[in-house]
Amino acid sequence: MFKKMGVLLLLFVLCIWTYWRTGGEDQNPYLITDYSRLHPVKVERVVQAEQEKQLVELLKDARENQLTVSIAGQRHSQGGHTYYQDGIVIDMTSYNRVLDIQPEAKKITVQAGATWADVQRAINPYGLSLKNMQSQNIFTVGGSISVNAHGRELRNGSLIQSVDSFRLLTADGQIREVSRTSNSELFPLALGGYGLFGLILDVTLTLTEDELYRLNVDRTQAAAYPSYFRQNVLGDPNMRMHLARISLQPGEGYFSDMYALNYAIDTEASLQDYNKMSVREPGVLPAKILFNLNRGTVWGREWFWGLQQRYFESQDGTRVSRNNAMASPSAFMEYHQPGNNDLLQEYFIPVDTFPAFVEEMGEIVSQEKLDLLNITVRYVEKDDEAVLSYATQDMFGLVCLFHASLSDEEQAKFKASLQKIIDLVIRMKGTYYLPYQAYATTEQFEQAYARQDEFFAAKELYDPEHTFMNYFMEQYGGNSK
Amino acid sequence: MNMKWLVRSQSMVTLASGMIYPYYLLFLKNLGNSFSKYGLAFAVFTISSAAASQWLAPRLDTYAKRWLIMSSLGMAGAMIAFPWITSYIWVLLLQVIMGLCNAMQRMSERVLLADYTEPGKRGKPVGNYHFWTSAASGFAVIIGGLLIDWLTIDVLFYLSALLYIWGSVSVWRSNHTTNQ
Numbered sequence: 001m002f003k004k005m006g007v008l009l010l011l012f013v014l015c016i017w018t019y020w021r022t023g024g025e026d027q028n029p030y031l032i033t034d035y036s037r038l039h040p041v042k043v044e045r046v047v048q049a050e051q052e053k054q055l056v057e058l059l060k061d062a063r064e065n066q067l068t069v070s071i072a073g074q075r076h077s078q079g080g081h082t083y084y085q086d087g088i089v090i091d092m093t094s095y096n097r098v099l100d101i102q103p104e105a106k107k108i109t110v111q112a113g114a115t116w117a118d119v120q121r122a123i124n125p126y127g128l129s130l131k132n133m134q135s136q137n138i139f140t141v142g143g144s145i146s147v148n149a150h151g152r153e154l155r156n157g158s159l160i161q162s163v164d165s166f167r168l169l170t171a172d173g174q175i176r177e178v179s180r181t182s183n184s185e186l187f188p189l190a191l192g193g194y195g196l197f198g199l200i201l202d203v204t205l206t207l208t209e210d211e212l213y214r215l216n217v218d219r220t221q222a223a224a225y226p227s228y229f230r231q232n233v234l235g236d237p238n239m240r241m242h243l244a245r246i247s248l249q250p251g252e253g254y255f256s257d258m259y260a261l262n263y264a265i266d267t268e269a270s271l272q273d274y275n276k277m278s279v280r281e282p283g284v285l286p287a288k289i290l291f292n293l294n295r296g297t298v299w300g301r302e303w304f305w306g307l308q309q310r311y312f313e314s315q316d317g318t319r320v321s322r323n324n325a326m327a328s329p330s331a332f333m334e335y336h337q338p339g340n341n342d343l344l345q346e347y348f349i350p351v352d353t354f355p356a357f358v359e360e361m362g363e364i365v366s367q368e369k370l371d372l373l374n375i376t377v378r379y380v381e382k383d384d385e386a387v388l389s390y391a392t393q394d395m396f397g398l399v400c401l402f403h404a405s406l407s408d409e410e411q412a413k414f415k416a417s418l419q420k421i422i423d424l425v426i427r428m429k430g431t432y433y434l435p436y437q438a439y440a441t442t443e444q445f446e447q448a449y450a451r452q453d454e455f456f457a458a459k460e461l462y463d464p465e466h467t468f469m470n471y472f473m474e475q476y477g478g479n480s481k
Numbered sequence: 482m483n484m485k486w487l488v489r490s491q492s493m494v495t496l497a498s499g500m501i502y503p504y505y506l507l508f509l510k511n512l513g514n515s516f517s518k519y520g521l522a523f524a525v526f527t528i529s530s531a532a533a534s535q536w537l538a539p540r541l542d543t544y545a546k547r548w549l550i551m552s553s554l555g556m557a558g559a560m561i562a563f564p565w566i567t568s569y570i571w572v573l574l575l576q577v578i579m580g581l582c583n584a585m586q587r588m589s590e591r592v593l594l595a596d597y598t599e600p601g602k603r604g605k606p607v608g609n610y611h612f613w614t615s616a617a618s619g620f621a622v623i624i625g626g627l628l629i630d631w632l633t634i635d636v637l638f639y640l641s642a643l644l645y646i647w648g649s650v651s652v653w654r655s656n657h658t659t660n661q
Contacts, residue, residue, distance in 0.1 A: 004612055011619045018623060279567045284633055292631060336630045 022338045026406050036078035036437055037341050041085040049095035062088050068469035071195040073143030077435040080471025081194050092142055098122045106207040112142025112200045120323050124277050129210040129322045131162040136330040142200045147435040148192030148386045152241040157383035160191045164206045170198040171463035189458050192386035194472045196459055210322050214266035217316040220258045222358040226351050238264040244377040249305035255362030259309055263325055275321040287332035295403055340405045346433035348395040353428045360424050368417035371403040387455045390431040415439045438475050445476050484597040486655035488610050490648045492617040497644035499621030501637050525573050529580025545589040552585035553649035560642035564635040
């Protein structure tokens with residue numbers, strides 16, 4: 001009997017402990033948040049997008065009842081772009097059909113909730129590939145173009161360049177065909193418009209041909225990186241994609257050692273032998289264990305860089321199709337522990353300023369004791385088509401994955417530290433990326449985005465009642481509704 | 482009659498099933514876009530279990546222990562296979578196998594409980610059996626949640642497979658230590 005009582009008591013204690021451990025607001029199932037799990041709020045309702053007519057009616061209903069509308073895809077943005085307190089959230093993930101493929105014209109039309117993986121599956125049999133997208137293919141097309149994403153692709157600017165046209169349901173209830181020639185003023189506003197100019201219903205993307213690449217892995221140093229990049233990567237016409245990493249391993253190589261993954265066209269083998277799309281993501285478990293060690297322990301972090309480097313060097317010379325190279329693993333980075341999270345920030349730095357920036361950033365990270373897990377570097381060609389464009393000149397984008405507590409107190413400290421990095425970014429004539437938690441002050445935002453006035457003035461014109469609303473708008477765009 | 486082995490082995494089996502079951506439901510739900518598709522996977526499981534019971538029933542008294550072993554091994558196989566399958570039709574096939582294993586386990590367990598107890602004196606041992614199997618399930622679910630948060634659902638499938646194998650070994654060993 002005592003044994004049984006003991007077992008029950010132990011179970012009871014475990015339950016209480018779990019309840020306590022998962023009791024934070026970030027774990028509240030009745031609130032809505034995004035991938036960051038920051039600022040969870042109650043919304044009026046979440047509606048699954050099914051039909052165009054339903055969406056038109058929904059918008060009409062929202063306006064009549066003075067409710068705000070926010071648009072959500074995979075909710076991987078991290079700054080409250082996809083929901084707003086007491087408003088309606090339209091979940092676009094079920095609005096995901098491939099509508100039309102034109103292999104000759106190299107175009108595809110998809111509903112905005114389709115993921116890049118859906119698009120890749122549809123076009124791979126035709127030997128076609130996307131011109132540009134993020135490194136991972138799990139996001140929705142509508143979400144990615146609304147943040148005007150970029151990826152490893154070297155020669156196709158940011159995502160806006162791949163968009164041929166789209167249909168936009170604007171706040172006045174009209175469905176507008178938007179392209180560079182029709183309703184053209186909305187094109188650079190809605191792309192990179194964070195869902196504030198309307199609901200993107202479907203999108204026509206221009207495509208390119210699938211190709212076979214050979215991966216080449218190089219070691220370099222931050223100080224030499226711009227010249228290495230210009231000479232060996234950008235200067236080599238066969239290079240198509242590039243990604244680099246900066247060492248965060250404590251010691252000599254800290255914020256200095258780098259390695260680069262370069263994808264160059266390979267004509268020595270046949271694409272047909274490599275163009276089957278991988279269905280499963282391999283090696284999630286060992287990668288996740290390693291990433292957890294990197295996250296949790298100092299020795300784990302020391303190990304991680306070396307292991308990571310050795311792993312990628314073992315991949316040197318491997319062949320991969322463009323479509324497979326554009327489907328990078330992501331599952332190993334998922335993090336579900338209550339109370340804290342991995343938070344992304346991205347800084348865009350002009351190519352030549354990179355070494356100075358990295359050196360100073362390393363000092364800030366160390367002084368502020370920031371828990372920085374990973375930095376990847378991508379190149380973004382100057383592309384100022386979008387009004388809120390971040391690539392105001394040729395830039396390196398440094399995607400930084402921080403680990404931080406979600407508590408108000410710790411977030412306030414984290415914010416102060418990140419503002420120091422943003423100050424540095426602005427001093428170096430760089431910009432920072434807007435889909436992530438907005439730690440920047442309004443002044444910093446205005447300095448980084450010179451055309452923000454134009455953006456918010458257009459918002460007043462197209463949506464004076466702020467029907468399309470989110471926390472990005474609240475923070476930078478003036479008063480909430 | 483000593484039925485400790487039954488309590489131990491089946492606690493191990495409920496530990497294995499309890500660890501994966503609630504998360505397995507989520508896993509299945511993610512496979513389909515609709516609740517109907519999710520429902521179908523379950524229907525297949527229950528139909529398979531019901532159909533198997535009719536074939537198993539006449540042989541139950543003779544083979545109960547053997548089926549306990551086979552059901553655990555079958556479940557272990559299914560658990561190992563789950564992370565590797567990439568199409569819904571395979572999910573349905575595994576649901577059929579799991580339905581068969583479920584029928585073997587549930588029916589054998591009941592028959593053995595009856596065999597090892599006497600009419601009029603069943604309350605206590607059945608209560609004891611229920612306590613340990615349910616408590617095992619409780620631990621399993623809590624540990625399972627922690628493990629998925631840290632690692633992946635695949636780990637849970639494999640761990641569950643190990644526990645199922647352990648459960649079947651416990652039954653098999655009792656075969657050699659008791660007269661049945």
